[in-house]
Amino acid sequence: METKTDQSHLKAMHPRLRELLFTLRRFMKNPLSVIGLSLVVIFGLIALLAPVLQPPKYADPYKIPHTGFRAQPSPPSAEHPLGTMQQQYDMLYGLVWGTRSAFRIGVAVVAANLLIGIVLGLLAGYFGGALDEIIMRITDIFFAMPFLVVAMALVVAVGRGLKAVVIVLIILGWPSYTRVLRSDILVTRGKDFILAARASGASHLRIMFTHILPNALYSVLILASLNIGTTILTAAALSFLGLGSETGTADWGQIISLCRGWILGTAGNPFAYWYVVFIPGFVISLFVLGWNLMGDAVRDVFDPRMRRR
Amino acid sequence: MILVLFGVSLVVFTMMMLLPPGQRVSIYVNSDRITPAVMDAMIAKYGLNDPAPVQYFRWISNIFHGEFGYSITASSPVLDGFKRFFPVSLELVLLAVPLIILTGIFLGTLGAVRKDTPVDHFTRVMAIIGFSLPTFWLGLLLLMIFYGFAGIFPPSALSNDMRNVVFGADFHRYTQLFTIDGILNWRWDVVWDSVYRMILPAFNLTVINSALIMRLMRSSMLESLGQDYIMTARAKGADRRTLFRKHARRNAMLPVVTISGITFAELMGSMVITETIFDRKGIGWWMAQAALQLDVSAIMFDVLFLGTVYVVINLIVDLIYAWVDPRVRLS
Numbered sequence: 001m002e003t004k005t006d007q008s009h010l011k012a013m014h015p016r017l018r019e020l021l022f023t024l025r026r027f028m029k030n031p032l033s034v035i036g037l038s039l040v041v042i043f044g045l046i047a048l049l050a051p052v053l054q055p056p057k058y059a060d061p062y063k064i065p066h067t068g069f070r071a072q073p074s075p076p077s078a079e080h081p082l083g084t085m086q087q088q089y090d091m092l093y094g095l096v097w098g099t100r101s102a103f104r105i106g107v108a109v110v111a112a113n114l115l116i117g118i119v120l121g122l123l124a125g126y127f128g129g130a131l132d133e134i135i136m137r138i139t140d141i142f143f144a145m146p147f148l149v150v151a152m153a154l155v156v157a158v159g160r161g162l163k164a165v166v167i168v169l170i171i172l173g174w175p176s177y178t179r180v181l182r183s184d185i186l187v188t189r190g191k192d193f194i195l196a197a198r199a200s201g202a203s204h205l206r207i208m209f210t211h212i213l214p215n216a217l218y219s220v221l222i223l224a225s226l227n228i229g230t231t232i233l234t235a236a237a238l239s240f241l242g243l244g245s246e247t248g249t250a251d252w253g254q255i256i257s258l259c260r261g262w263i264l265g266t267a268g269n270p271f272a273y274w275y276v277v278f279i280p281g282f283v284i285s286l287f288v289l290g291w292n293l294m295g296d297a298v299r300d301v302f303d304p305r306m307r308r309r
Numbered sequence: 310m311i312l313v314l315f316g317v318s319l320v321v322f323t324m325m326m327l328l329p330p331g332q333r334v335s336i337y338v339n340s341d342r343i344t345p346a347v348m349d350a351m352i353a354k355y356g357l358n359d360p361a362p363v364q365y366f367r368w369i370s371n372i373f374h375g376e377f378g379y380s381i382t383a384s385s386p387v388l389d390g391f392k393r394f395f396p397v398s399l400e401l402v403l404l405a406v407p408l409i410i411l412t413g414i415f416l417g418t419l420g421a422v423r424k425d426t427p428v429d430h431f432t433r434v435m436a437i438i439g440f441s442l443p444t445f446w447l448g449l450l451l452l453m454i455f456y457g458f459a460g461i462f463p464p465s466a467l468s469n470d471m472r473n474v475v476f477g478a479d480f481h482r483y484t485q486l487f488t489i490d491g492i493l494n495w496r497w498d499v500v501w502d503s504v505y506r507m508i509l510p511a512f513n514l515t516v517i518n519s520a521l522i523m524r525l526m527r528s529s530m531l532e533s534l535g536q537d538y539i540m541t542a543r544a545k546g547a548d549r550r551t552l553f554r555k556h557a558r559r560n561a562m563l564p565v566v567t568i569s570g571i572t573f574a575e576l577m578g579s580m581v582i583t584e585t586i587f588d589r590k591g592i593g594w595w596m597a598q599a600a601l602q603l604d605v606s607a608i609m610f611d612v613l614f615l616g617t618v619y620v621v622i623n624l625i626v627d628l629i630y631a632w633v634d635p636r637v638r639l640s
Contacts, residue, residue: 137312138316140316141313141316141320143619144316144616144619145317145615145616146577146579146612146619147579148579148581148582149596149600149612150612152597152600153612155600156601157327157328233443233444236445237445237581240582241581241585241600242601256443256445256446263449263452263456263457264453270453270458271453271457274453277449278450280446281443281445281446281449284443284446285441285442285443285446288441288442288443289438289441292437292440293437296437
């Protein structure tokens, strides 16, 4: 009896909302997607609660406190649960606040990329013609350039530091969204309901935003989820090469770069400093893995060829 | 295609114009012994304060005359530096790309054929993990375990002894590739040393880069297994082996060809990290140094070069595509 009322309740809902519920249920059924989501949520909580978990010691919370200048890292202890890096920077503090910088970088870059990508993709896909040609040739140019090399050069030209990294990743990152959105729109544009909307006198803007965009948006959003992970990897790579933040900043790439000299250990104990090499990279991998698992699961859930089986 | 290269050159030029003229002088000089007074004279001489379009055409015409300037990080003209660094990268790419493509195709096919079995789940999870690992971290871990702990697979491209042999008097460097030259000079110790030192970086590149090909291969194989002609072949009594190899995989390979080409082109660019970690002095390592020390001429040359590689490889892929796919060939 109750299920029946439930059903009618479902039917009364907006079809898009019903679709969303159905999708969510499918999403939660897949163990991998649940793992991905939990990882992202856990990292999100760490980022949000950073001031509680590791109260900052300086005015700038992104500066890792260090107790001394001894070069050798020290192993985990009661005072430093994950040990310290070279110059006695506290690893746990760096990783916790590094989570916050990772979210800031990832979200800022991907949101800006999405915005640019969606606007240009809409223009190219919807209007076609010369505008489409120009925009797509520009994306071709971006794809033809070696990403990391250009990113490095640009960061140096803009003037090093995390801010420069974010700006450069925003400049370089949008073309893939434009491409994906445009090809999706080309498919949607020819559908009958667009013709119907046009025949009933809807304006370009209305057609673009209420009819075309919602139908073509999914693949772009999936790409965005996957790209948060990749963005963090690229930002970390740039920091690793010495172009990102300054020494002692709570930023994962910077932490790994600080620890890269310790892979060899001491005579007789080859794994003496394993923790400074292993821990920060492991944390980055988990973060990226979470976003990738989530994006992957969302793709499977939304793919009409995969669903309803 | 030409248009894309023109665009790349414009972007590179814009990037260069962000820098002050003093740093841009290096593109026009051929040695590092320049005094500040001479530099000002050179800025005036080469018109580095001229309007941008004038400078652009001057720069482009220099490039067409084969003048790429002087590289501080290579301490030689850019072209000489390139000739020195490029073979080291090429060698690794030539070893890694087949590994990446074959691993991807093999595991992708396996996953599709055994869909929804533990094998499939395992390979998919491995692909996502491989895709999520930071290149620099995996490289450091590999070095820590193999070089630091086990004392095998050392970094850098050649050992000191072998380097002495290679740069010695009676060793002819026909191709500049250590392995090929080693064979041609009948010095198998050089060949072995060079291959031995490439195993770890090649493995590193394979783990991280084969994931994409693998996933593409899996989905494309699944798609082609669902086609009607597979059903027909199955109904006619084809055994699984023929079915998978001749009917399904051949068609599933098409999109993989495209991605493989792009992988090759992008690998040249993504060598930056791998070469830095494994201390191989190739163009990736050179670029990392160049970016850190603002070696403008080297960066500009490299971006143009890799852009050209990308465009040419895409052209080759299109040609291969037409040759492999009869539908494209006949239309």
